[in-house]
Amino acid sequence: MTGATISFENVGKFFAGGAKGRVTALQDVSLTVTPGEICGIIGRSGAGKSTLLRMVNGLERPSEGTVSVGGKDVGRAQGAALRAIRRDVGMIFQHFNLLASRTVHGNIAMPLEIAGVPAAEIRSRVGDLIARVGLEAQADRYPAELSGGQKQRVGIARALATRPKVLLSDEATSALDPETTQTVLALLRDINRDLGLTILLITHEMAVVRDIASHVAVIDQGRIVEAGPTYDVFVAPRHPTTRSFLSGVTGITLPRFVSGRLVETRPGGAAEEVLRVTFAGAHATDPMLARMTAERGISVNILAGAIEEIGPHPFGNLLISVDAARGAEARDYLNRHGLSTEVLGYVR
Numbered sequence: 001m002t003g004a005t006i007s008f009e010n011v012g013k014f015f016a017g018g019a020k021g022r023v024t025a026l027q028d029v030s031l032t033v034t035p036g037e038i039c040g041i042i043g044r045s046g047a048g049k050s051t052l053l054r055m056v057n058g059l060e061r062p063s064e065g066t067v068s069v070g071g072k073d074v075g076r077a078q079g080a081a082l083r084a085i086r087r088d089v090g091m092i093f094q095h096f097n098l099l100a101s102r103t104v105h106g107n108i109a110m111p112l113e114i115a116g117v118p119a120a121e122i123r124s125r126v127g128d129l130i131a132r133v134g135l136e137a138q139a140d141r142y143p144a145e146l147s148g149g150q151k152q153r154v155g156i157a158r159a160l161a162t163r164p165k166v167l168l169s170d171e172a173t174s175a176l177d178p179e180t181t182q183t184v185l186a187l188l189r190d191i192n193r194d195l196g197l198t199i200l201l202i203t204h205e206m207a208v209v210r211d212i213a214s215h216v217a218v219i220d221q222g223r224i225v226e227a228g229p230t231y232d233v234f235v236a237p238r239h240p241t242t243r244s245f246l247s248g249v250t251g252i253t254l255p256r257f258v259s260g261r262l263v264e265t266r267p268g269g270a271a272e273e274v275l276r277v278t279f280a281g282a283h284a285t286d287p288m289l290a291r292m293t294a295e296r297g298i299s300v301n302i303l304a305g306a307i308e309e310i311g312p313h314p315f316g317n318l319l320i321s322v323d324a325a326r327g328a329e330a331r332d333y334l335n336r337h338g339l340s341t342e343v344l345g346y347v348r
């Protein structure tokens with residue numbers, strides 16, 4: 001089993017309704033997810049994530065542009081061709097969508113029964129899937145007797161039953177506690193590594209992107225505003241929406257004596273400019289800040305800092321303040337030496 005390419009080319013989706021008679025759910029979306037990639041789509045509520053995801057298995061059709069899976073045009077496929085594409089695309093859900101009247105075994109067997117797979121083959125394949133997701137002891141239990149994490153494991157096994165090339169994940173960990181989230185993400189990582197299938201997941205949590213996605217696309221009001229390898233986007237975010245998502249996961253916040261006094265525009269008179277400085281690698285920052293002080297005479301107050309990791313790659317996040325009158329010069333100096341900066345505000 002190998003992954004398939006998912007491609008969106010200039011995709012738009014419009015629904016009837018709203019004040020103008022037409023709601024734009026997606027506009028001019030172009031994105032390619034290569035085989036074996038784990039791509040996270042992050043956006044706020046209503047940004048268009050579900051609409052985007054549902055186009056990959058033909059639950060929604062684009063109003064304009066083309067969506068394809070493994071080179072096959074999903075938006076224009078009908079009948080047997082659409083059913084064939086859907087067998088290549090498994091999906092897991094926030095609320096698991098299991099049948100309460102069927103056991104774990106029975107739920108996982110469902111897509112195989114629908115596909116007309118012979119009973120003996122179903123038994124052996126479901127047995128393998130149950131082992132893969134670690135639910136041997138629960139095979140004969142009903143969903144009501146399972147924890148949230150176990151239910152999502154059933155959802156994952158069911159999604160894999162038809163040996164898909166693509167797995168879609170619709171907020172699959174949003175209903176789970178942090179510890180269970182980690183075990184489910186680890187399972188998805190293992191599946192991606194062992195089976196090579198392409199995973200497209202939507203989430204509103206940057207931590208999920210950091211923990212599992214090799215690539216990320218940020219969606220805002222129906223448009224992709226930033227996309228690329230997760231590490232690059234975390235280290236040097238360009239769009240304000242990306243930055244606001246990132247500020248929730250960096251693990252560092254301004255101390256309250258600063259955040260309580262922070263204003264957006266620079267006040268008159270003496271003031272400090274508060275900056276977030278992001279840098280690749282674990283040790284890049286100290287010499288840069290010290291050199292800036294030595295070379296330019298700009299002194300730096302360090303307010304908070306931490307080293308984060310994406311996969312094996314460390315990157316740093318530092319909150320500092322400098323004299324606001326020298327702010328532009330400090331940012332320019334740091335940017336020229338490969339550090340990203342973002343103005344968080346000003347304090348008097």
Ligand SMILES: Nc1ncnc2c1ncn2[C@@H]1O[C@H](COP(=O)(O)OP(=O)(O)OP(=O)(O)O)[C@@H](O)[C@H]1O
Pocket residue numbers: 015016017023024025043044045046047048049050051052204
């Ligand atoms: N069937 C529909 N009819 C009319 N408008 C729709 C329909 N489906 C989605 N929309 C609108 O399209 C926009 C995008 O919705 P979508 O559900 O894709 O966003 P989302 O990012 O998945 O949000 P959430 O995280 O809240 O699920 C929203 O403005 C929504 O109201």
